[in-house]
Amino acid sequence: MKQTILFFTLFFLISCGKKEYYNTPRRIVISGQISDYDPNNREIKIFANQLGFKPINITAELDSLGNFQTVFKSFIPTDISIRYKELFYVSVDPGDSIFVKLNAHTNNSKEFFSSIIITGDNAITNKNIVDFQKEYFTSEIYINWESKQKAIKELDTNQYLKYLEKTQLQLDGIYNEFVKLSDPDERAANWAQYYIEQEYYNALFAYPFFHAMYNGQPTDMYRVPEGYFDTITSSLPIKNSKNIYGFAFSHFVKNYSSYIAEKWQSEKQNQKYRTNGRYFSIPVNISDSIDVYSIIKYTPDTLLRQIILTKKFSDDFNEYSEIECFEKYQDIVNNYISLQFLKKPLHKQYTQLKERLDNPQYIAEVIEFAGSSTEQLIDTILHNNHEKIVYIDCWATWCGPCKAEMPNSKELMKKMDGKDVAFVYLCLDSQEKVWKENLGQLEIGGQHYLLNQQQSSAFRKNFGIQGIPFYILLNKNGQVAEKGSQLRPNVAKYKIEELLNE
Incomplete structure (x- = not known):
């Protein structure tokens, strides 16, 4: 089974001379210039990943010279995605200011990534990260979606696991070639390695749904063998240094949450709520209880547990405008969520939503x-x-x-x-x-x-x-x-x- 390599420790996270990452959000400035841009498309999309919360979604407008700038705040180091014509990632710390230059009029992805120049804070790290993306996102193993879909459709569970192991060896080869050619710094090397490792879990967790769909079967009926998802626990314990891998770690949190759901859905006492296939019909108060206590039960890692609990409550706020669960389980919130970069924004979301619920303002x-x-x-x-x-x-x-x-x-x-x-x-x-x-x-x-x-x-x-x-x-x-x-x-x-x- 896949064994995730655990990287460097918290020392790296705080060794850059910046303090209070977890207590105070700081400004991050992203500016740049896009040459040969399409005058009919002046929008550049930026997504800033936030552990435990929805990404910050920013749309910046290009001026007549192709310049743009945007500012947001973060408690912790993370990565952001920037999209104009194509998408790429850069790594940022709270307090950073970076400048991005790229050419939008390129013939292919290789040329696009080669045109990217990043200056400012973490310039060397981000140059290395862009170098990795150029190699990985233009590789045959990444772009050959037809081959991936064929494997998902035609292979049974055991065959697909073997396919993933073989694929992972090829990905490791891309990573090793990147290290050999670019000689990346430690942060960029680990960003690339962790990104590749999460591709394994993304494919693992996506397989049951898409295997059923590609074969014309009800997507809620296909069952994988017991323990199929358990390999994700080999990534524990989580070290704080992984916070800088915002995109990959956010996917890891999503996949681990699916693992938790699979666990409680297989518990004997919950079978009475099963209606058909994998669907469950559960009263809201009972569903909330199952969610909260299953997160605690199946997440032994304290950092990951805090992040997943935060995400559960934050999703309640944002998707359902629901505060009852958060209020009901205040003891759990206080006892289990202690990190300030999770606790402060979560309580702020709750306070703002409660105010809107108590005093709604609408034009309808x-x-x-x-x-x-x-x-x-x-x-x-x-x-x-x-x-x-x-x-x-x-x-x-x-x-x-x-x-x-x-x-x-x-x-x-x-x-x-x-x-x-x-x-x-x-x-x-x-x-x-x-x-x-x-x-x-x-x-x-x-x-x-x-x-x-x-x-x-x-x-x-x-x-x-x-x-x-x-x-x-x-x-x-x-x-x-x-x-x-x-x-x-x-x-x-x-x-x-x-x-x-x-």
Whole structure:
């Protein structure tokens, strides 16, 4: 089985002369210049990885000379991804300022990576890291997706594990060649090694889902042998120095969380919640308890445990606007999450969310609906939007894909401004307090209804809604022109224009 090499110790993390990484967030400045850029594409995307939290997503605008600059804060060393035409990584410490130059008009990836010049803090390290990416991201083993998909589809579990071991030897060869040619400093060498090692786990954990999908099987039904994921525990204990590998370590945290889920799903006492295949139907309060105590039970490493617990609570805040679990398990939060780079941002997120829940601010038109039948609801919507085309968006506060489409819906609403088109949003199976907080965060106009559980069930049944987001388009006569999950805003635009022209 794969044995992860544990690298240098905490000494390296604090040996650069910078203090209080874990207690105080510091500014990191990323600036640069892109030559031969596309004048129709002035956006450069930057993602800063944060252990335990969602990445910081930044969009910087290029000026007329191709210059850009952005600033963010971090408690700890990490890596960031920069994307313009292609994506690459650089490593940063709190307090760093780096300058990136690259040529956007290149013929291939080799030329793209060769054009990258990084100056400022950690310049030598980042030159080495870019050298590694040039070798790895242009190698046959990385770019040959057809070969990878063929292995996933055709190999059984044991065969695939052998395939991964063989692949890892090839990756080790790329790493050794990189070390020989570039003579990287210790930090860059370890960044490259850890990145390659995490590719093993990424492939290992992705296999069950994609093997089923490529073979036309239900993705929730395919089972791997017991202990298939256990190899990930060979990476423990985690040393603090791995914090600098933000991207790879974030993937490790995600994969380890999947390992924990596999463990509790196999426990005898939890089989009563299994509905079909790998699906479970568990009351929220019990699900929270299983999540929290399983993290503690199956994560012996204290650093990793703190990070995964933080991520669980942070995901509750960001994805579901839910604070009850955090409040219920305050003793566990206080006893198990002690590192300041986790504790401080987590409590700040909680305080901000609680304020929004207690005092929601929104611009939306909230409409009270007291009826019980779907017919009454549709009649109300049509009465309020007489002789208009009505675009109905069925969503929920806990539905990530639903909320991800809201910016597109806002954009569509702007394009249809002044036309006979109404935008109606039906929130299903959600708490009123969380719904209103979401409206404030989404900052979306239109007409908004909150359906209770009974109303939601009736509406789902009448329109055959199996999953959300789900959309319904009514013509000016109040008839259903089209419905379904495929009718997302970017598609609905053309359908609405057709109805307007009738």
